[in-house]
Amino acid sequence: MVWPIDLAILTxxxxxxxxxxxxxDLLGAAILFGAYxxxxxxxxxxxxxxxxxxxxxxxxxxxxxxxxxxxxxxTSRRTKD
Numbered sequence: 070m071v072w073p074i075d076l077a078i079l080t081x082x083x084x085x086x087x088x089x090x091x092x093x094d095l096l097g098a099a100i101l102f103g104a105y106x107x108x109x110x111x112x113x114x115x116x117x118x119x120x121x122x123x124x125x126x127x128x129x130x131x132x133x134x135x136x137x138x139x140x141x142x143x144t145s146r147r148t149k150d
Contacts, residue, residue, distance in 0.1 A: 103134030
């Protein structure tokens with residue numbers, strides 16, 4: 070049975086998604102979005118959808134996270150929080 074692994078990864082997915090929504094810092098939200106994509110990649114792998122997991126890892130956790138972090142670094146803050 071792999072359901073305890075599914076449940077653990079699903080719990081981490083929910084925690085990272087709520088964290089990405091609640092964090093005030095844009096860089097932190099981008100990093101948590103990358104962690105969310107990586108956890109979804111693990112969840113797809115455990116469920117047996119390796120092709121979907123590979124796509125999620127390359128596009129979701131890889132390229133999108135790099136673009137989000139690059140966009141955050143190219144912006145400037147208006148206030149000092």
